[in-house]
Amino acid sequence: MAKTTTPSPMQKLTVKEKWENYWKRVKNNFRSRKQLIDFLSKVLIYSFAVITILILLTLVGFIIYKSIYFFQHYPGGFWGFLSGRTWNANNNQFGIWWIIISTFFVLLISLLFAVPLTIFSSLYITEYLSPRLKAKVIGIVRLLAGIPSVVFGLFALTILGPFFMLLGAPSTSNLLVTSITLAFMGLPIMISLSVNAIENVPEAYRFGSLALGLSKTHTTYRIVLKSASFRIVTAIMLGVARIIGETMAVMMIAGNAPDGLKIDNGFLNFIFSSITTLASTIGLEMLENSGPMHESALYAIGLILFIFVCIINIIVISSQAIKSRKKNLHTIKKGKKLTLSSSYNAKKMNSLFYNKIEQTRTIKKVRDGIGFFFLISSTIIVISFTLLVLVTIIWKGLFGMVWHDLISTSTYSEGAGILSAFLVTLLLVICAMIFAIPLSMIVAIYLSEYAAPNSRLARIVRYAIDVLSSTPSIIYGTFGLAFFIGVCKLPISILSAGLTLTIVILPIMIRSIEESLQGVSPALRSASLALGATKTATTIKVVLPNAMPGIVTAVILAIGRVIGESAPVYLTLGTAVRLPIAGFLSPGASLTTQILMLSKEGSTADAMRIMYELAFTIMVLILLANISATTLGKKMAPDYVKVGFKQKWTNRFIALKYFFSKEFYQDKKEQIEKKWQHWFRKQRARKQARIEKEQGDK
Structure with missing residues (x-):
């Protein structure tokens, strides 16, 4: 066996030489x-x-x-933080129970407005509007999506708030104003994704329903909506994440009272309560926290908010996976063959069938009319609200500048x-x-x-x-x-x-x-x-x-x-x-x-x-x-x-040179002569046809 000798100190490579050798080996591996x-x-x-x-x-x-410090030093721990009824940083009381309840009611009331508007307006945009009108309405919805949250808050503070004060609200900042504002802030993402979902419904479903004699409104509600319902729910879940996380508009219009929600003092006092949400609490107090404990508690609220959002994402992703694995829901079940009863009477069955049609025709017309009313009224509400916001900003911002x-x-x-x-x-x-x-x-x-x-x-x-x-x-x-x-x-x-x-x-x-x-x-x-x-x-x-x-x-x-x-x-x-x-x-x-x-x-x-x-x-x-x-x-x-830059300008100079050349005017002269010859031939043909018609009349 040959003996292995260790290299002497004189033979050791420097760091630079090692990297050079490494890159040489790398280069050799490539052709x-x-x-x-x-x-x-x-x-x-x-x-x-x-x-x-x-x-x-x-x-x-x-x-x-940043949240660990709070959970280590807060006496109630995690569950005490969630179940605590008082939020008072000056007294080291950090309970977010009422803040969670306020966030929940804001979300619930917002969805009561947003979900019907999303479903009805998306169906009307997709099923009833022409392509040109559809593009314009979707453009208006995108304008609503581009309005910043502080502009929404300003509009709610100056327009919606005073309107509800006329209805008995004690101030312009309350639960109802916040919920309506957040509903319209969540509408753009809900409507956009819902429109995409409805457009993906196969046309055969619509044609099959209409071929069976069902009305357009009945097809829209019972066939199209049912087929796209899963993806519409997904769109609404993503809108929920937007509503939960909104901060600046809530800071401007909610009243910012951690324990201001009035559940036991009547319905009007409840909907006009001054509240705060999880996100707005962080925005209000983060830059003005009273110490490490208070700051860590705000980061803990952020952690709770992030957990809520992750749960929503997991629900959406897992439901999409389950939906993709499902096969055709309308499977044919094997069983006994259906046979006609011996007491079957064709005339009797036909008379019952047509009588039933006559009885339900009026009911169907009324039902279709009501369904169409909800479709068009929801779309009008969304468009009117967007235009009202824009007109208000232009009127007060431009003309009062x-x-x-x-x-x-x-x-x-x-x-x-x-x-x-x-x-x-x-x-x-x-x-x-x-x-x-x-x-x-x-x-x-x-x-x-x-x-x-x-x-x-x-x-x-x-x-x-x-x-x-x-x-x-x-x-x-x-x-x-x-x-x-x-x-x-x-x-x-x-x-x-x-x-x-x-x-x-x-x-x-x-x-x-x-x-x-x-x-x-x-x-x-x-x-x-x-x-x-x-x-x-x-x-x-x-x-x-x-x-x-x-x-x-x-x-x-x-x-x-x-x-x-x-x-x-x-x-x-x-x-x-x-x-x-x-x-x-x-x-x-x-x-x-x-x-x-x-x-x-x-x-x-x-x-x-x-x-x-x-x-x-x-x-x-x-x-x-x-x-x-x-x-x-x-x-x-x-x-x-x-085309490269040099070739592009070369082509332009060639075109300019051709414009001032004799060939250009010769070509133009030939084109003009051909047009005049064609016009003269057409006039002669018309004159000949008129003469033949007059001779035929005589």
Whole structure:
């Protein structure tokens, strides 16, 4: 046996030489540079997919970590926290029982309004409207989705609240106003998903029902609604997550009394009670907590809220899995053959049948009329409410505008500071997009191009995206406050708020970009791979350019979401109205948080005027974002023959040269002569036909 000798100290390699040898071995394993780039890009894409899971785990972990201190030191423990009847931070009393009950009643009353409006309006939009009217109505519903929560709160504070005060409410902030406002805030996501569910019902179901003589209304309720009921329930469950997690609008219109719910003092006192919810409690007290115990208790409320949202997601996902595994419900049961009785009388049965038809014809007409009334009235209510909100904002924001407010950069005590808030919002959008665009693009590319259909990693990533998309925004705010400001030691600034908003918009952007990538024809991918291109080259040069309209639309809609977001910005950006002199490290107030702070300072005439000016500015920016997304999506249609910059201008110069050449005028002259010859032939034919007709009459 040969003896193995240990290398001498002179033969030991340095760290640099070790890495050089390692990369040489890696390069030798690949046949070409393209394969190496393809491998490295795949590693990068898989790494970013894992980052999405780590974001969810980090968010949950920090909320749990910040809650442990409270559960360790609170005498009642977890169950005492849930069952406690008093919330008083000054006396270290942290019971959230009444807050949970208030949240439950807000949700229940909201669903009493939202569910019928969702079902009836979705059925009417899908089954009765023409394609053009359907697109317009869905566009109005999307406008309702783009209205920020603080603008909803402002509308409820100035319009709905005074209206209910005329009906006997003691103040403009109460349970009923909050529930109605949250119902309309949850309607857009419910209606959009319900319309998609109804559109997926096979046309054969409708044609079969109508062929059997059933009316349009009967078919809509008994066939279409029943077939799409499961997915409509799923849409309503996602709307429930939105209602539970709403923060800023509730802070403005609920009254903010932890134990103000009056159950035993009559119905009117109950629906006009001053309340607070789980999410609004966090938003109200997080920046003004009285110590570590109080702060940890607020994070514990966030944990309870997050558990509720996770339960909703688990119910939706598990029910979808059960539904997908079920086979055809209408199975034919084998049994005895049916035989006619010996006492069967055809004439008697026919007379009974037609008599029954005559008796029920009037009842059916009345029933169909009532059903159609609910369909059209629900759609009118949704459209009217949206237009009322927009008209109110335009009327009070545009026509009551003082132009000095638009350029003022001072605080509220000296002016409006709209310019300062606009600049802060602009920097906030830029900061969030810098981080969100590459991360969402890479994760969407993984899910669309690299993930196997039954990949465990892909399922985990999609579940993480679903949980993040339905997580209340106040949870993101508490996470940003704890992680970016508490752990990473970033100041309360645009950078901290931008990083937090990156996580907020990440699920929406990933889903939208993934749908755009999946919309690219598979034939293009196959053709590129058949020509010898690698997976990375196919994705970059073929898939991404053809999916660019959808990607641009997703980015612009995410910008609108950043402009309208308020809860995470309120906790991580600050509330002082000032110019962002320090750039991304500047604190300040965005357009939405400034409305919230003005509502806290009092409902004076000047404050209301400035709030509506801010609301009008926000709505203009969001409408511009939506219009830009629609316009660019249409103009950036997929072009399978990509022309470079140099070739494009070369073609333009060739066309310009042809325009000034003799060939152009010669071609035009020939075209004009052909048109005149055709016109003369047509006139001669008409004249000849007229002469023949006159001769025939004679």
